[in-house]
Amino acid sequence: MNRQFRLKLDxxxxxxxxxxxVSPSNAEAAKALDAWPAWHGGCLxxxxxxGSGKSHLAQSWARSIGAAVIPAKGRVELGPLQGRPxxxxxxxxxxARRDEILxxxxxxxxQPGGGLLLTGRSPPSGWPAALPDLRSRLNAMPVxxxxxxDDLILESVLRKFFxxxxxxxxxxxxxxxxxxxxxxxxxxxxxxxxxxxAADAEGRAVSRALARQILEAEPPTxxxxx
Numbered sequence: 326m327n328r329q330f331r332l333k334l335d336x337x338x339x340x341x342x343x344x345x346x347v348s349p350s351n352a353e354a355a356k357a358l359d360a361w362p363a364w365h366g367g368c369l370x371x372x373x374x375x376g377s378g379k380s381h382l383a384q385s386w387a388r389s390i391g392a393a394v395i396p397a398k399g400r401v402e403l404g405p406l407q408g409r410p411x412x413x414x415x416x417x418x419x420x421a422r423r424d425e426i427l428x429x430x431x432x433x434x435x436q437p438g439g440g441l442l443l444t445g446r447s448p449p450s451g452w453p454a455a456l457p458d459l460r461s462r463l464n465a466m467p468v469x470x471x472x473x474x475d476d477l478i479l480e481s482v483l484r485k486f487f488x489x490x491x492x493x494x495x496x497x498x499x500x501x502x503x504x505x506x507x508x509x510x511x512x513x514x515x516x517x518x519x520x521x522x523a524a525d526a527e528g529r530a531v532s533r534a535l536a537r538q539i540l541e542a543e544p545p546t547x548x549x550x551x
Contacts, residue, residue, distance in 0.1 A: 340384035348477040351378055358382055358442075361390070363411075367434035370416075370443040373471030376510025379444040380414060382471075386442060389413040390542030395426070403429050410440030417445030419451050428459045431466075434491070473508045482510050486517040487531070494520070494531035501533045505540055538540050 347355050354371060358420065361369070371379050389393055392410040395401055409431055416423060427443075434441035443449065448470075449463040474482060478498050487494055506516050519539050520531050531537055 335365040342385040346481040350475040354469035355472045366410045368441045368450045377471040408438035412442045416443040431462045497533045
């Protein structure tokens with residue numbers, strides 16, 4: 326039986342660049358990021374769907390060069406950010422603070438030592454902006470786009486989620502799931518959780534048969550086929 330007793334441990338998420346799997350779905354975005362510090366105007370927006378790897382790439386960049394990271398909430402003091410590269414994650418969803426912060430950060434990014442990496446789900450050209458000067462800057466911002474996960478990325482995501490739960494599924498589970506679950510990291514995580522819970526409840530290994538049992542119990546929005 327390839328399922329083992331698992332301790333419920335808190336694990337720190339790894340953002341090491343060497344752990345990031347490059348595939349056709351993200352190669353151009355990775356290339357754009359690696360062009361630092363030669364970004365136009367010192368800025369780059371890294372965009373893609375939820376769970377596509379934006380944070381992994383962005384955080385590995387920030388850690389490798391010592392960039393400041395904008396906190397998710399609270400007041401942002403701009404003074405200490407002068408002359409430093411800055412990471413601003415989920416900028417497209419931070420509407421309450423975004424306009425004022427972005428206007429200054431974009432201006433600062435072009436100064437010696439400065440830089441700005443944004444992450445979001447959609448291109449900055451589509452973000453609402455009340456300030457005309459900010460609107461023009463967002464429209465002109467270079468973009469590195471990550472697409473929906475391909476097979477290579479989705480399999481690496483599944484393996485990561487299983488590994489984090491101390492699960493070693495049968496190898497035929499991966500190709501079976503790749504052709505049957507929605508192509509997103511959140512859906513992959515949800516499936517791994519379902520498999521974990523079902524295996525615990527039934528005292529079984531995580532196998533293709535268990536995956537099939539769960540998928541056949543799902544509503545018909547999933548792409549099920551033999």
